[in-house]
Amino acid sequence: MKTVNHKLPDRRSSPSMMRTKIFAAPPPLAYQTFSDQQQDVIDLLEVWQLLVKRKKIIFQITLVSLMLGIGYSAVKPEKYAYHTMLQIGTLMPGQPKLIESPQDVFNKVKSAYIPLTLDENRKTETDTKTQPKFEDILPPKDTNLLKLEMHCKLKDEQLCKSLINGVIQKITLDHSRMLNISEKNLSGKLKAAENALKNSKDLLEYSLQKKKRLTQTAELITNQLKEKKAMLEKNLKNRSSIKSSSAAGAMSILLIDNAIQSNQTLIDNLEKQLYINLGQEQDNLEKAEKDNIRHQSEQQNAIDEIKNLLLSINNTEAIVPVLRSENPVGTTPTVIVTLSLLFGLCAGLLAVFLLEFTGRVNSYNKSASESALHAV
Structure with missing residues (x-):
């Protein structure tokens, strides 16, 4: 208060x-x-x-x-991991040019190949309630590997291996189609390179035959030169022995002079043909021969490279068969x-x-x- x-x-x-x-x-x-x-x-x-x-x-x-x-x-059935590794095929050597990227292959496997394989198994198997499933495993980065894995009971071991191999077969067939196109292109290039090399060899053979004929022609011209020079010396001797005081001697000297002039002209032409024309033609043949040999070497290298490309083309395949894990997977x-x-x-x-x-x-x-x- x-x-x-x-x-x-x-x-x-x-x-x-x-x-x-x-x-x-x-x-x-x-x-x-x-x-x-x-x-x-x-x-x-x-x-x-x-x-x-x-x-x-x-x-x-x-x-x-x-x-x-x-x-x-105690009653829980043990499951084991059945797996294998796929190596994606290559189209070119020395560079990571794969048929398909691992991520693209993984997407195809997950969305197409696995459902198709399981559907085919449902049509053939009577007991489809216990059908095993594939595990989702992403491909490792910067590799050409892809892992396929299933968890199955021991009694379903053959079924799991069959399903995994069925998926692998479908991937291989798909990539084989792509490889066939690449192989056809390379085979066409190889055929063209081999034909070019064969033509070069034919040209070299023709050049060698022509060179051989030039040698024979040079020998023939050399023999003709010897004959004409011998005739020229003989005419010169005959002219020096004839007296020009008489009319017959003057006529003989005139005829001999014409023969000497004719032989000298023929000798000049033969020497020009032997030392200039044939020499130039022989030089051209030798240069063409060297160029031909160099082209053959380049063409052979191209052929070897194409063959290496064909040998380096690999299809997608499993590195190892389908393996089973040593220990059961899942909760112990x-x-x-x-x-x-x-x-x-x-x-x-x-x-x-x-x-x-x-x-x-x-x-x-x-x-x-x-x-x-x-x-x-």
């Missing part, structure tokens, strides 16, 4: 006002407390007491879960038992807390009902 001070009334005021007591009393202040609100708070000690109290339930649930885990691990029995033990323990704790919560709710409802009956 709070008292408010006031001034005394003036004596000159009215008596009614003097008798008035001026006191101000504010309303009582209300303080909110939490003592009326009951809350269930479980501390660590209560939790421990609760777990000790309900330990039988926890043990039973954990034991059941553990037994189920042991039973499942130890992991299954451990997980079942942890699951049973967690389920037991949850069950205890739910039972305690349910019990307290029922107790609260019962107390509320009794309080309502007493109030009535």
